[in-house]
Amino acid sequence: MTFAARHIGPDPDEQDQMLKLIGYGSMEQLMDAAIPEVIRWHGRLDLPEAASEEETIAELRAIAARNTVATSMIGLGYYGTFTPAVIRRNVLENPAWYTAYTPYQPEISQGRLEALLNFQTMVTDLTGLTTANASMLDEGTAAAEAMTLARRASKSKSSVYVVDADTLPQTLSVLRTRAEPLGIEVRLVDLDAGQALPEEFFGLHLQYPGASGAVRDHSALVAAAHAGGALVTVAADLLALTLLRAPGEIGADIAAGTTQRFGVPLAFGGPHAGYLAVRSGLERSLPGRLVGVSKDADGAPAYRLALQTREQHIRREKATSNICTAQVLLAVMASMYAVYHGPEGLRAIARRTHERAAAIAAGLDAAGVRVAHAEFFDTVTAVVPGRADAVVAAAAAAGVDLWRVDADRVSVACDETTTEAHVAAVLSAFGVAPVASVVSAIPASLRRESDFLTHPVFRTHHSETGMLRYLRRLSDRDYALDRGMIPLGSCTMKLNATTEMEPVTWPEFADIHPFAPASQTAGYEALVAQLEAWLAELTGYDAVSVQPNAGSQGELAGLLAIRGYHRARGQAHRDVCLIPSSAHGTNAASAVMAGMRVAVVACDADGNVDAADLDRKIEAHRDDLAAIMVTYPSTHGVYETGIADLCAKVHDAGGQVYVDGANLNALVGFAKPGRFGADVSHLNLHKTFCIPHGGGGPGVGPVAVRAHLAEFLPGDPLSASGEHAVSAAAHGSAGILPISWAYLRMMGPEGLAAATSVAVLSANYVAARLREHYPVLYAGNDGLVAHECILDLRPLTKATGISVDDVAKRLIDYGFHAPTMSFPVAGTLMVEPTESEDLAELDRFCAAMIAIRSEIDAVAAGRWPRDDNPLVNAPHTASSVAADEWSHAYPRSVAAYPDGVDRTAKYWSPVRRIDGAYGDRNLVCACPPPEAFED
Ligand SMILES: *Cc1c(COP(=O)(O)O)cnc(C)c1O
Numbered sequence: 001m002t003f004a005a006r007h008i009g010p011d012p013d014e015q016d017q018m019l020k021l022i023g024y025g026s027m028e029q030l031m032d033a034a035i036p037e038v039i040r041w042h043g044r045l046d047l048p049e050a051a052s053e054e055e056t057i058a059e060l061r062a063i064a065a066r067n068t069v070a071t072s073m074i075g076l077g078y079y080g081t082f083t084p085a086v087i088r089r090n091v092l093e094n095p096a097w098y099t100a101y102t103p104y105q106p107e108i109s110q111g112r113l114e115a116l117l118n119f120q121t122m123v124t125d126l127t128g129l130t131t132a133n134a135s136m137l138d139e140g141t142a143a144a145e146a147m148t149l150a151r152r153a154s155k156s157k158s159s160v161y162v163v164d165a166d167t168l169p170q171t172l173s174v175l176r177t178r179a180e181p182l183g184i185e186v187r188l189v190d191l192d193a194g195q196a197l198p199e200e201f202f203g204l205h206l207q208y209p210g211a212s213g214a215v216r217d218h219s220a221l222v223a224a225a226h227a228g229g230a231l232v233t234v235a236a237d238l239l240a241l242t243l244l245r246a247p248g249e250i251g252a253d254i255a256a257g258t259t260q261r262f263g264v265p266l267a268f269g270g271p272h273a274g275y276l277a278v279r280s281g282l283e284r285s286l287p288g289r290l291v292g293v294s295k296d297a298d299g300a301p302a303y304r305l306a307l308q309t310r311e312q313h314i315r316r317e318k319a320t321s322n323i324c325t326a327q328v329l330l331a332v333m334a335s336m337y338a339v340y341h342g343p344e345g346l347r348a349i350a351r352r353t354h355e356r357a358a359a360i361a362a363g364l365d366a367a368g369v370r371v372a373h374a375e376f377f378d379t380v381t382a383v384v385p386g387r388a389d390a391v392v393a394a395a396a397a398a399g400v401d402l403w404r405v406d407a408d409r410v411s412v413a414c415d416e417t418t419t420e421a422h423v424a425a426v427l428s429a430f431g432v433a434p435v436a437s438v439v440s441a442i443p444a445s446l447r448r449e450s451d452f453l454t455h456p457v458f459r460t461h462h463s464e465t466g467m468l469r470y471l472r473r474l475s476d477r478d479y480a481l482d483r484g485m486i487p488l489g490s491c492t493m494k495l496n497a498t499t500e501m502e503p504v505t506w507p508e509f510a511d512i513h514p515f516a517p518a519s520q521t522a523g524y525e526a527l528v529a530q531l532e533a534w535l536a537e538l539t540g541y542d543a544v545s546v547q548p549n550a551g552s553q554g555e556l557a558g559l560l561a562i563r564g565y566h567r568a569r570g571q572a573h574r575d576v577c578l579i580p581s582s583a584h585g586t587n588a589a590s591a592v593m594a595g596m597r598v599a600v601v602a603c604d605a606d607g608n609v610d611a612a613d614l615d616r617k618i619e620a621h622r623d624d625l626a627a628i629m630v631t632y633p634s635t636h637g638v639y640e641t642g643i644a645d646l647c648a649k650v651h652d653a654g655g656q657v658y659v660d661g662a663n664l665n666a667l668v669g670f671a672k673p674g675r676f677g678a679d680v681s682h683l684n685l686h687k688t689f690c691i692p693h694g695g696g697g698p699g700v701g702p703v704a705v706r707a708h709l710a711e712f713l714p715g716d717p718l719s720a721s722g723e724h725a726v727s728a729a730a731h732g733s734a735g736i737l738p739i740s741w742a743y744l745r746m747m748g749p750e751g752l753a754a755a756t757s758v759a760v761l762s763a764n765y766v767a768a769r770l771r772e773h774y775p776v777l778y779a780g781n782d783g784l785v786a787h788e789c790i791l792d793l794r795p796l797t798k799a800t801g802i803s804v805d806d807v808a809k810r811l812i813d814y815g816f817h818a819p820t821m822s823f824p825v826a827g828t829l830m831v832e833p834t835e836s837e838d839l840a841e842l843d844r845f846c847a848a849m850i851a852i853r854s855e856i857d858a859v860a861a862g863r864w865p866r867d868d869n870p871l872v873n874a875p876h877t878a879s880s881v882a883a884d885e886w887s888h889a890y891p892r893s894v895a896a897y898p899d900g901v902d903r904t905a906k907y908w909s910p911v912r913r914i915d916g917a918y919g920d921r922n923l924v925c926a927c928p929p930p931e932a933f934e935d
Contacts, residue, residue: 002052003747003751004750007755007835008755009758009762009837009838010835014838014839015758015761018761019761021768033784034781035639036639036643038643038644039639039671041670044749045537047534047537047744048748052746060738060742061506063523063527064509064523065508066522066526067521068516071400071401072401072513073414073418073426074513075213076170077170077260078258078261078266079260079261079378079416080418081337083333084336084340084467086467086468086471087263087340090472090475091471092504093501095481095482095692096475097480098329098480098501098693098694098695099480099493100478100479100480100695101696102289102697103116103291103305103695103696104305105812105817106303106304106305107909107914108479108909109478109479110303110477110911111475112332112478113291113305115331115335116291116332116335118335119132119135119275119334119335120132120290121455121926122334122453122458123238123255125453126241126242126246127234127275128245128246130279131278131283131286131925132275132277133288134291134326134328135259135274135288135289135326136256136273136323137323137549138270138327138729139170139256139258139274140173140175140717141553142256142274143235144177144178145276145323146233147178147233148321149285149286150202150230150254151184151202152285153253153285154202156201156228158202159183160200160202161179161186161202162187163175163186163188164204164205165189165190166192167235168211168728169717169718170725170728171207172188173718173725173728174717174727177560177726178593180595181560181594182593187201201225202229203233204221204225204231206233206234206252208234208237212379212381212411213372213373213377213381213413214376215377215442217250217446219250222251222252223251231253232251232252233255234254234255235255235256236256237257237261237377237378238259238262238275240377241448242349242350242452243351243354244446244447245448253278253282254277254279256275258273258274258275259330259331260273261415262334262335263333263334264334265510265735266512267504267509267510267734267735267736268513269728269730269731269732270698271327271698273326273327273330273331283925284307287320287321288323288326289305290307290925291303291304291305291925292306292307293919293925294915294916294918296911297873297912297915298912300911300933302911302914304919307920319593322593325550325684325686325693326697327698328695329697329698332695336467338453339461340461341462342453343459353378354377354378356378356414356420356422357377358439359423359438361376361380362435362437362438362439363432364432369382370382371383374441375441377441378413379412380411381411382410384410388408388409389407392404394431395425398425399425400429401520455926456930481692484841485842485844485845487816487819488820488832489637489789489829489832490584490662491687493693494690496690496739497690497742497746499746500690500742503742504735509524509735524731524734527738527741531546531740532546535702538752539664539673541672541674541681542707543710544702544703544705545703546685547703547714547731548682548700548714548727549700549732549733551586551684551687552586552701553732554701555660555701556590557682557714557724557726560714560726561680561703562656562680562712563595564711574626574655575596578599578614578627578650578655579599580609580631580634580635581600582824583660584635584660587631591629596627603636607777608634611645614649618653618655626655627656627658628646628656628658629658630646630657630659630660632660632661635823636825637763637778637786637788637789637790638780638785639666639780640780644676647676648677657677657678657679658680660681660682661683661684661704662687663787664688665687665787666756667756668752668753668756669756670756674704678706680705681703681704683701684699686698686699689743691739692739699733700736712724716730757835759835760785763786763831763833766831766833766846767785769843770831770846770849773853774829774849775795776791776792777791777828787832791828791849794828797827800859800866806872807856810870810871811849812909813870813875813895814848814851814898814901816845844900848899848900851898852871855869855898856871868890870894874913876895876912877912878896878908880912881895
């Protein structure tokens, strides 16, 4: 069997049955009818023929072999770490964790929500602040979010953001990218050299310890900044904080950074979970997802995303951030690393790391090599006038990578993997010998006195048996693709094949530092170049960058490219971005972050962009039009025929066309945005190209452009052109690119086109089967939808009071994850089956939806009261149906085992319906004490 036949759920016989039901004789007929000819591309993709799973693994082995795994002592925000094997196998390599979706349906996400709450608790404890969110994309973007948060919260009118010169270079690069369009002036100040703070500024960014390794007492600077009304961000290393005074204890308002060294592989720069924490009073300005504690219908404590409405809509044009997909899987790993080691274990790792660094400093010092800073945690900067290259080369010859700061300085970073042998090798590269006596270089005034990770969860699961069972207990609470279909419209929850996943943890991919010398990364460079070329072929664009580490970041990169283009042509005044009212929330948010003004274009009754309103808006903004941002197929799941016209009109007015490519699963092999008129798109590799959602991240959001925009693509954050970097690492989340590479390699041109056809077939099959039970909103040619369909619940809600929420929660009783709720249309469900679900699973879903319709009818007919029926009481837990008292209007069997549910394979929701409003009023975002869970 080919891989494509494994990836695509329905087999040819099933496809024929499905075609028959929707009234088409063949797949060609269906696709010819569904896809408007104006966008249709009839060629054959210029990609290699499909390879088998075994051949693909062999090819990836060969690519991986071109990378060299060295002992990396480069540091600069990326450190060697031992991923505990129990976490690697049972989280990173476990589909129960990696195939889950973002926890918007909290009842079926209690496991990952608990893990994320542990993450938030870990970050708040270590930073000494009060509230942390559930992960950021990396340290650079977390620092950028901290900068804009400071701007919003500061009373100062100044637009100056002061950045300490001892900041990580990649962070500085991302800060500059994000500051410029917002009119923020990043001012680099060498605080160490005694340069003074400016008169006025709204925020101050400090690195702790500094990029050079120096540990400094920042309290006086913090006080000075506060005196002028500025907020202070401390970018802190969490391992160092086990020994050093916490940012909150020196008065910082915000802490930002990465959790990579808590057991997450280097992976050439990502994916890793960034973190962001704030002091009390700033929690409601915190961007990103925040897990909070609330209660369920029985009053039991339950977790859910707090302030969720705010997050889901990303506040549109009032947006303060565009972050959507974050780094959940990696945050889970980092939190479990803390759970497994506990506070004592972390302190021991930190002490050992520090001792190695101190041993290097002592050896250098004894031999008369000057050490730049007397006080440090893990990184020593040595001053070797004119000899830096020679030292780095000598270390490299011994298999150790050091960092060349400049011709006269070399820095050496230690981590938990550093051994005495590494210390000896490093010293030998400097031409000196180890010494016996080593003293601590942690300044007494900055020693941490306060305790941390005092919650029992960090003091319980320290044996491997305990850890294994804790992980299993949490993952058992969650519904992921390993249990059944997740028909989330716009999210493309398709198969994440095991063969695609396997290379991710190979050392040749996992253990490469993002700043490793080019001679060690030829495999990665080849993989990235090939993947970018394939994506360009698939989309019809001329150049692609995989640097953006989520769709939102791809959007920002694409809009910045448009901005750069207009500026380069002397048209800097073009700053209006047209966005249809149905757009995904990130679109408008990204436009705001790119310094654009948003003008909303209405949609017509068919869900298409309203042509008359488009004309009006173009006319109104003819002189300052920068771009239009449209999703194709539309967010309504329809192939709009007006797209080519739309592109032409916007171009005529001097604007650029951005096509949001998150829905590319409906186009691959059949249409190319770069050919039907668009100038730039982002793709979501975590949707169309099989990177698993990881419970809400990681993702990759490549940006693809036509030739005229190529020079404005994101640059290497370490190079001189780093002004354009949108992520901290040149290739963003490089470590998960082998997944998409493997998918394309195994599918080949025919397989990819077949996947698109079956995705469209399945959506139309579901629409056809459910149409008589729920109206299907919007359709294109011939009454066909694209790869998803919208079921309208509003008439039923009006008649019975049963809401989309009730249907979504009742689906849990039937063993399903709900479709996308109330996006893009309030009161509806959007279903995207993808090509990977076989006919039996599609039918099981349709049967559940039809059974739910008859339950709604029973409410309408008055057989069940409106306030006591299986819909409004859903989901039902085992303990609620096993209760000694049962006073409901329907029997227990209907609650627990409704029509068609297999009694031997029942998924039980661990909690009943969660009260979100209660949690928002009583915001609790750290682990509650164990007593909270007592009956
Ligand atoms: C998923 C999605 C996005 C955002 O992607 P993230 O990776 O979550 O940032 C943007 N637009 C559309 C249409 C999407 O479906």
